[in-house]
Each structure stands twice: as structure tokens, then as C-alpha cells.
Amino acid sequence: MNTKASSFRKNHQLHLMLIPGLLLVFIFNYAPIFGIVIAFQDFNPIIGFKQMRWNGFENFQYILSLPDFMPALRNTVVISVMKIVAGLTVPILAALLLNEARNVLFKRSVQTIIYMPHFFSWVILGGIIIDILSPSQGIVNKMLGLFGAEPIAFLSSNEWFRPIMVITDQWKEFGFGTIIYLAALTAIDPGLYEAAIVDGAGRWRQTWHVTLPGIRPIVVLMAILSLGGILNGGFDQIFNLYNPLVYETGDILDTLLYRIGIEEAQYSVATAIGLVKSIVSFILIGLGYYLAYKFANYRIF
Amino acid sequence: MHLISRPYRMFLVFNSVVLAFLALLCLFPIINVLAVSFSSSSAADAGEVVLWPVGFTLKSYDFVLQGGEFNTAFLYSLLRVALGVPIGAVITMLIAYPLSKESHAFPQRTLYVWIFVFTMLFNGGLIPTFLIIKEVQLLNTIWALVLPGAVSVFNVLLMLNFFRGLPKELEDASLIDGASHFRTLWSVYLPISLPSLATILLFTLVGHWNSWFDGMIYMNHVDKYPLATYLQSILNLTAIPQTNLTLEQAILLKSVSSRTARAAQIFVAAFPILLVYPFLQKYFVKGLVIGSVKG
Known part of the structure; x- marks a missing residue:
């Protein structure tokens, strides 16, 4: 049929449009996936991929024998879980407060300020954090000094390192995190509030019985989706703030992988760590999307 | 009241x-x-x-x-933005347009969508990616900072959802008038998607300006560090480097x-x-x- 032929000719253009994008993802996303084979080899960059000696799971056994591996795994999970919990409470509380603000100009100004840190990189924010937390000159220790406290080396202290990571992570992201909850809050049917008022509910009861149930689906969704990042822990942030003194509590899988892979150039070992991490993350993300689809009817595309 | x-x-x-x-x-x-x-x-x-x-x-x-290293790095970052932002925007539009078609009009759509979305779910990891960039001779070139991230699936999905919200008649009218898909994207879709495009341009710009890790691993000399990478390299030093x-x-x-x-x-x-x-x-x-x- 004539129309079919012309539609084929036009679809031909659609394929054509996709070529540059496909080329890029094949080279930079799919080719590295095949490169994962070096996790099962004793890879030497000078010899290249082909004449490699296969060594089965030796690299994986080697990882387990590394004294740094188990602490890094533990730190990653602990820091991630702390961040996820903070990320599900602080932004929601802030969104609830913002939602109650009556003065539009004031509300806008607060939003403008709290969204801003999100757009700075961890290099810039890291520089600021290192400065304000400096034991000798930093403003935080100067202020603590007014109360007679001894200076604390926050970024070199195994007691303080994790809390500082969670707090500074919230500093960067809580404002941005409110956006999605504010959108959910404005989507609540105003009729529900009117009905609650007719039933004699005060402000608190409206919040408890209308507002919170209204945003529950999105909270559940965000919680499920955050599971996929449990082995991340925040490389950019930690890499820019940690030092050997806090490896014990602050070294995460990605920072360990960086030191082994880039600094020590043990390509095969680092790839093996990355592979384990990718597989676990893939399963968690897949599971997360499945659960999100099932319970919140959420689809990414 | x-x-x-x-x-x-x-x-x-x-x-x-x-x-x-x-x-x-x-x-x-x-x-x-x-x-x-x-x-x-x-x-x-x-x-x-x-x-x-x-x-x-x-x-x-x-x-x-x-002057000195800081300025060199600043200029290198500007170059990176000047190349990366337009390339990213063009690629995003070129992917989002076909993928926004319905499956019955463009049957291979679903396969293509999965090819792109899969890259969000699984990747080769740091070292294999590094080795590929090395293999294709991009180390120490500006392209190592521009090309690997040129396809942002997040931006594609954003644009795709915007296109899907547009009335179908726009495309039909344009195609019946004999315009090609390229022409339709350029003359019909592009002008009405400027606000979404602006969002993508800004996201990409901030992303390029802030990226530091790729500069650190793909460039082996300070001369080719973008600003974020240069700043990162001196941040943990206790004193300003006195060389150069x-x-x-x-x-x-x-x-x-x-x-x-x-x-x-x-x-x-x-x-x-x-x-x-x-x-x-x-x-x-x-x-x-x-x-x-x-x-």
C-alpha cells in the first residue's frame, strides 16, 4: 500500500536520527560492559585484552582477603542508610513547613536559598566545608570556642566523620528534595481539607489525616527508589573530604575501588569490585522499579 | 472571610x-x-x-x-561547556523525537528505549570505561570530557515526555504537508519546546562546569585540567603550590x-x-x- 510505503520511508528517518546517540552509547556504555571480562583475567595494560591469562575467580577471592574490603563495605551501607533516612525526613519536614507559609514572597526567597547548594559541586562545597571545619581557623570551632569547647578536628575524627557526611549531604540536597514533596502537596484535593474542616478537624488533624496520607505514595516511592543507591554512599562528597585518618569509618567501596584501580593500577581487581557492586545495584534498582510499579504504579517511561 | x-x-x-x-x-x-x-x-x-x-x-x-594554572583551567572549562552543551542538546533532541512516537507508528521504539534506559541501570564501571576511552585514543583530549556523557538518558526522558504531551495533529499536519521528520523536528517541535530545551541546556551546562572526576582520570597533565578538576587537586593541599x-x-x-x-x-x-x-x-x-x- 502506498501509505505504508511512505510511512516506511519516513520511519527510515527516525532510525537515522538515532544513529549518533546509538553510536555514543555503544562505544561509551556498552563496550565497557564487555570490558568487564578483565575481572576474570590477570589483566596487564601493556599486553592488551586478547592474550590475557584467565584466572577464574581469583580476583574475587583476592578482594575478600583485602583488609580494607569489609570495612569499606560496612561503611558504604551504614553511610547510605543514614543518608537515606535523613533524606526521607528532612526534606519532608521542610516541605510541610514551606507548604504552610502564607507569604508568597517569603516562601519564594526561602526556596531560592535552600535550592542553591544543590547546584554547586562537591569540590566547591568540599572547599567550603574544609574551611569552616578547620580546627585552627574555621568558624565552627571558633563558635564552639565561645562556649569553652576544645577545637575538634571534625574531618579527621572517626567519631565525627559519618555524621558530618550526613549533615553536609543534607545541606546540599534537602532543599532540592523538597521540590518533589511540594509538588505532591499541591496535588492534594482541596475538597479533602474542606470535608475535614466540616467534620471539625483542626490544623493538626488536617495535617495528620489529609496531608500525610496524601503524600504517602510519593514517600513510599522515594524510599523504594533510594534502595538502588545503597552501595554508593556518595563518592564525590567522601573523596573530597576524607583522608587516611578516617578510612576506618569513611572509606567506601567507590573510594577503595578508585585507590586500587587508578592509584595502584590493579585494573582487574578494581573491575571485579565494580562488577560485584554493579550487579548488586542492578538487582536492587530492578527490584525497586518493580516494587514501585506494583505499589505506586510508577513507570519511568 | x-x-x-x-x-x-x-x-x-x-x-x-x-x-x-x-x-x-x-x-x-x-x-x-x-x-x-x-x-x-x-x-x-x-x-x-x-x-x-x-x-x-x-x-x-x-x-x-x-594568570597561571588557574586561568588555563578556567579557559579549558569554558571550551568544555562550549562544546558539550550544544552537542548534548542536539543529541538529546535527536533521540527524544523518534522515541516519543507511539509504538504502532514506530514499532522498533520499545527496543531503542530499552537500549538507552539500560545504560541507566548497568554500566561497565570505572576501569573498563577508562580502558575504552584509552583504546579509542581520547585520553588527554577535550573529547574525553564531552563525548562519554553526551547522551543523558535523564534529559532524553524529560524531552520525550514533553514531546508526548504535544498534540498529535502538529506532526500529522507537518508530515502531510510533505515535510521530513528532520524538518518537522526543526521547524515544528523545536520552536515550541524552547522552555524544556532551556531546562536541558542549563542542566547540561551546570553538569559540565561541575564535573571534575573525568578530568582527573582522563587527563594526565594539569594543563588539560578543567577548572573543577584543578580546584579539586589543590583543595586538600595545606599550602598554595608555589611552582608555576x-x-x-x-x-x-x-x-x-x-x-x-x-x-x-x-x-x-x-x-x-x-x-x-x-x-x-x-x-x-x-x-x-x-x-x-x-x-
């Missing part, structure tokens, strides 16, 4: 106070370090600066902008301390972000909400 009860009025006051406190808490570290960057080195080193410069001076900025200083800098070194100089470097690096922030703010909320909680 609404009657505002006394407890509610008190709540509103309390609410405003808490919100104002939160906002100030966010700003405080930034303002403190900004004040340090404008302070004299002696005041800064003695820890006297709080929210206002002590012994106001521009010497630290003089020092930073006097220009003569003016060597003289200025007497009146700046490593603390004030670093503070100035941080804000010079942050300045472009601050510059685009008002525009960013105008677009990202809408873009983000469309992209994530559509329908």
Missing part, C-alpha cells in the same frame, strides 16, 4: 522563624567563606572573620586571576594566605553557577516535575 485563630497565628510566626533559620543555616557557610576571601590574610589566619570581611582587600582575587606562579603572583603571595587564596578560588569557580542560577531556578522546578511525576 477566614478567621485566623490565635494558636494558628502563633504557628505561622513559629513556621516563619524556623524557615528563616533553615535558610540562614544554608547560607551561613557560604557567606563566611566569601567574607574570608575578601579579608586580609592576617585576619583570616587569626580566624576573626564571621559574616563580613575583616580588613577588606581584593588581593586574593588579584592573586587568583593573575607568575611574577605578579609571587609578589602578591606575601599579602595573601593560602586560606584567603583558596576561598577566592572557590568563589571564582562558583561564580558561573551563581550567574546562571536565576535562570536555572526559573526552569528546573517545572522541568523536574514534568519529568518525574508526570500524569
